Each structure stands twice: as structure tokens, then as C-alpha cells.
Amino acid sequence: MKIYIFLISVLLTAWACSEDAIDSYKSTRYLYFSKPEVLDSATFLSFSHYPGATEKKINVEVTLIGDLLKENTTYQLEIDQDSTTADPSDYELNLTQTFAANQIKDSIEIKVFNKNLTNKEVTLYLRIVENENFSPGLKKNRAARIIFNDIDSQPLWWTSSIETLFLGRWTPEKYARFIESSGITDLTGYEFTAIRKICLQFKEDIRLNGWTEKDGSPMELTVN
Structure with missing residues (x-):
């Protein structure tokens, strides 16, 4: 009988220690x-x-x-x-x-x-x-x-979709002119219709101002 009582005591102690360990773990951040x-x-x-x-x-x-x-x-x-x-x-x-x-x-x-x-x-x-x-x-x-x-690099928002639908291939010159035209540095969060309107205005500004790429080639957009 004493043996059973001893074993039960050991099991209860182990269970209590286990509970303490869990509580300690839960309290650790x-x-x-x-x-x-x-x-x-x-x-x-x-x-x-x-x-x-x-x-x-x-x-x-x-x-x-x-x-x-x-x-x-x-x-x-x-x-x-x-x-x-x-x-x-x-x-x-x-x-x-x-x-x-x-x-x-x-x-x-x-x-x-x-x-x-x-x-x-x-x-x-x-x-x-x-x-x-x-x-x-x-x-x-x-x-x-x-x-x-501070190195000229393509913004993360200028994705393949932006390239295909609106702005075409990224170049430092095109990006600088885009900012000059729109006053916007990031199109993240803009809806399709708003982006199209912004890019159509940019396309018109390119035409009116005769903006070109660095090598003198036409600055082309894909927006329609």
C-alpha cells in the first residue's frame, strides 16, 4: 500500500512540475x-x-x-x-x-x-x-x-502589369519625366481607372514637351 501511495505522490509531483513548466513557457514572451x-x-x-x-x-x-x-x-x-x-x-x-x-x-x-x-x-x-x-x-x-x-533603380510598384498596360519599359529618364508630369512617385494603391488617366496625361505631356530617352529615342508608353 505504501508503494502505491509513493507512486501516486511521484506522479502528482511530476504532473505539478509539468504544469509549472507549461505556465512558465506561456508566460515567456x-x-x-x-x-x-x-x-x-x-x-x-x-x-x-x-x-x-x-x-x-x-x-x-x-x-x-x-x-x-x-x-x-x-x-x-x-x-x-x-x-x-x-x-x-x-x-x-x-x-x-x-x-x-x-x-x-x-x-x-x-x-x-x-x-x-x-x-x-x-x-x-x-x-x-x-x-x-x-x-x-x-x-x-x-x-x-x-x-x-541613391542609385537609379526600377521601383517595386513598376511591375510587369504596369509595364504592359501603362508605362512600358522603365528607364531613369522616363521615371523622372513621369514624376514631373504627375507629381507622383508611387502608384501603389491607385485604381486602374486612375492609373490610366495619370498615364494618358503623361503621354500627352511627352508629346507636348518633346521628351525623349537619354539617347534621343522616343519615350514610349503602352497606355491606350
Whole structure:
């Protein structure tokens, strides 16, 4: 009988420890960047897409695993110096951030500057590090890569659909004239009808002003 009582006691103790472990796990909070750190998921910004801009703000999303916070809570970042090529003067960032209460996603605001970026691309590499409030989450998402430059490059919104239906092949000259004509640097979120109207006006401005490509060839659009 004593043996049975002993075995029951052992089982109850093990069960209690197991419950404590689960409760401890549930109370642990982890943070990770929503995008993995691989190059294809990097956050890109080119100042060539914002003529005249000397600074821009970039937001990088962070996700919480664990119980929702009851109050705003601080977490810690560090800059991976081995992977970062941006100079400290190229960006502004608070390494102590605050994750807002009652939500599973928040964002880090980074201010980047166009001071020494002519024909140059730099990388800022951030990591989430452990503090008294959070541990780093998913291994492949513990770092974030932010790449910014002032190199002429095709905007992400200038997709194959935009090329086929409206603007044709991207060139730096065409993009500059598009901005001059429309005052718009990004067509993301515009409806089909609005894009068509904007591009038809651009086509008319090309005709009226005699705008050409760099080599003097006609600046052609596909919009009708």
C-alpha cells in the first residue's frame, strides 16, 4: 500500500512540475522580425524614387509570441557591426524600443539620410537581443536587413502589369519625366481607372514637351 501511495505522490509531483513548466513557457514572451533576414526579404529604399528627399522613414514590423502585454514594454536591439555597411550618420535609430500593449505586432521606425549615398548602396543589419522582458524568437527572424541607396533603380510598384498596360519599359529618364508630369512617385494603391488617366496625361505631356530617352529615342508608353 505504501508503494502505491509513493507512486501516486511521484506522479502528482511530476504532473505539478509539468504544469509549472507549461505556465512558465506561456508566460515567456518572444519577439521576432516579421520578415526573415534573407536578402530577398530585406527592406529596400532608394532615394532615387523620391527626388529631392534628404531623409525618409522606414518601418520594420516586429511580432510577439506569448501572452499579450498589459502595458507598453521595452525591448532591446543591437546593430550587427560585421554585417552593417551604413555609417552612423546614415541613419537614426533608438536601440531601446517599446512594444505596445494588447497587440501582437508593432514596428520600429528608422530614419535614413541621403548624405553620402550618391551611386552607393549601404546596409543596416539589426538584431533583437534578450532583455528582462523578451527573448529573441524564431531563429531565422531574429535579424532584419535594411538596404538603402541613391542609385537609379526600377521601383517595386513598376511591375510587369504596369509595364504592359501603362508605362512600358522603365528607364531613369522616363521615371523622372513621369514624376514631373504627375507629381507622383508611387502608384501603389491607385485604381486602374486612375492609373490610366495619370498615364494618358503623361503621354500627352511627352508629346507636348518633346521628351525623349537619354539617347534621343522616343519615350514610349503602352497606355491606350
